[in-house]
Amino acid sequence: xxxxxxxxxxxxxxxxxxxxxxxxxxxxxxxxxxxxxxxxxxxxxxxxxxxxxxxxxxxxxxxxxxxxxxxxxxxxxxxxxxxxxxxxxxxxxxxxxxxxxxxxxxxxxxxxxxx
Amino acid sequence: xxxxxxxxxxxxxxxxxxxxxxxxxxxxxxxxxxxxxxxxxxxxxxxxxxxxxxxxxxxxxxxxxxxxxxxxxxxxxxxxxxxxxxxxxxxxxxxxxxxxxxxxxxxxxxxxxx
Numbered sequence: 001x002x003x004x005x006x007x008x009x010x011x012x013x014x015x016x017x018x019x020x021x022x023x024x025x026x027x028x029x030x031x032x033x034x035x036x037x038x039x040x041x042x043x044x045x046x047x048x049x050x051x052x053x054x055x056x057x058x059x060x061x062x063x064x065x066x067x068x069x070x071x072x073x074x075x076x077x078x079x080x081x082x083x084x085x086x087x088x089x090x091x092x093x094x095x096x097x098x099x100x101x102x103x104x105x106x107x108x109x110x111x112x113x114x115x
Numbered sequence: 116x117x118x119x120x121x122x123x124x125x126x127x128x129x130x131x132x133x134x135x136x137x138x139x140x141x142x143x144x145x146x147x148x149x150x151x152x153x154x155x156x157x158x159x160x161x162x163x164x165x166x167x168x169x170x171x172x173x174x175x176x177x178x179x180x181x182x183x184x185x186x187x188x189x190x191x192x193x194x195x196x197x198x199x200x201x202x203x204x205x206x207x208x209x210x211x212x213x214x215x216x217x218x219x220x221x222x223x224x225x226x227x228x229x
């Protein structure tokens with residue numbers, strides 16, 4: 001199994017540009033989530049999904065959209081990038097949302113810079 | 116508000132000494148608590164979790180954590196630190212809203228000196 005994969009690893013955008021961060025998992029996990037990591041602020045939850053077709057907002061959803069058309073994929077879209085979105089983005093998945101006692105598996109991260 | 120806090124930004128310990136990384140939480144219902152570790156330029160890796168049962172939970176790399184309900188704490192411990200334990204450590208907790216989700220503390224940087 002590849003686990004959780006994220007592409008790209010690095011990205012530089014100009015203010016106002018749009019892009020999609022890709023996340024895929026091959027473990028048949030129902031629960032997937034996106035976090036951003038900023039110095040001194042830990043990981044903050046952006047959006048999460050408890051299964052295909054179901055998404056919900058986390059702590060910091062503004063400026064980001066998500067969709068979950070398949071169990072495997074959970075892309076994160078920035079419609080109009082802003083410098084405040086400069087961060088490292090992590091995707092994670094776990095087996096069951098209903099209990100959420102299972103371990104979350106993290107991707108390697110995408111380092112995004114918005115100029 | 117449901118939350119998790121790590122009061123120390125950095126913890127410095129000499130190799131061979133015991134280490135403690137602190138975590139406190141505030142949740143409704145029974146807490147599900149986790150510790151994760153992040154090495155430089157890597158994603159987070161699971162260390163251990165508390166769901167129910169014994170208050171002392173043992174995890175990977177010789178780490179353990181003690182759940183204390185009265186103090187709402189879940190401190191991470193190791194009897195003898197290694198230089199290779201130097202990393203960023205995150206405490207996390209499951210919280211309840213329209214659906215359950217995991218939220219993380221701000222992280223504690225652990226530095227082990229030889």
